[in-house]
Amino acid sequence: MKKIDAPPQRLLSRRAIVQSLPSLGLLGLAPGAWAQGAYPNRPLRVIVPQPPGGGFDFVARALADRLGKLMGQSVVVENKPGSGTLVGTDAAAKAAPDGYTLLMGSVSNIALNMGLYDKLPYDSLRDFEPVGLAVSYSYTLMARKDLPFNSLKEVVAYAKANPGKLTYASAGNGSGQHVLAAALWHLAGVNVVHVPYRGAQAAYQDLLGGRVDVFFDLSSTARAQVDGGTVKTLAVSGAERNAMHPTVPTINESGVAQLDLESWFGYFVPSKTPADVQERLRSELARVIAQPDLQETFRKAGGKPLSLNAADTKALVKRDVERWTKLVRDIGIKAE
Helix, strand or coil: CCCCCCCHHHHHHHHHHHHHHHCCCCCCCCCHHHHHHCCCCCEEEEECCCCCCHHHHHHCCCHHHHHHHCCCCCEEEEEECCCHHHHHHHHHHHHCCCEEEEEEEEEEHHHHHHHCCCCCCHHHHHEEEEEEEEEEEEEEEEEECCCCCCCCHHHHHHHCCCCCCEEEEEEECCCCHHHHHHHHHHHHCCEEEEEEECCCCHHHHHHHHHCCEEEEHHHHHHHHHHHHCCCCEECCCCCCCCCCCCCCCHHHHCCCCCCCCEEEEEEEEEEECHHHHHCCCCCCCCCCCCHHHHHHHHHHCCCCCCCCCCCHHHHHHHHHHHHHHHHHHHHHHCCC
């Protein structure tokens, strides 16, 4: 009996495969998506460059829980402190730009660090793209209760007549409290002595004990002392008055200097993250930020919810990076 050979197998050319994709509904997928599936197909992580419990951590977790529900994947917060905010921020800058690693960014690690360090391992404008800013906090300038001055203008007048006689606390060299106060005294043309502490708690102890004269802290954490009447309030650092302390003037209103600073918080990604992934993250994060319950959470904590489009967000970050880099370098402030 004559053997019948099986028909030879035909190998499809690459062109034939591509031509067949429209009928399979796959032509619109990027090559990586054929193997990996649609973004996101695994958990995301947010690097927080400070320990748990602070402002970075609070905002990061408030956003992560809600963002995960919209993205259909969990968003895990990873605290990565060290060298102030350098270790975590640098780790995020060097992470794979695939949309699975985000950074909790603020004025301190994105803007102030650019001026505080001569050899910063990352460049905020080159290495990161903002996804969205959710909230901002002003600072409140407080004085010890028995300081015989009731306004920032009076403090500056005394400091001009008595250089080096007044002191100001901070949570450490290069901290937001330090940079803001140093900028204020520099612009006002006065000499007030810096007393750095290891954290805000120690600074509060000496402020309340009358061993240091004035202290800038985030308005949200200063609120307990202000409401308790244990300190005098002299000014707030925002461009507008703080809703928690509506009778306290801004620095600009005091007339001693033109200066404003609000510490904003939001998510950033490595700059080479694909544009379509960035847009997905921006869209979903904008939905999160707009949620009324989240905005109320921020307000109760003393914050000002933000609602900025992508262009305005990028412009605000660029403005603050450039402005504070120059000012910090002009003053000569250095981190520890």
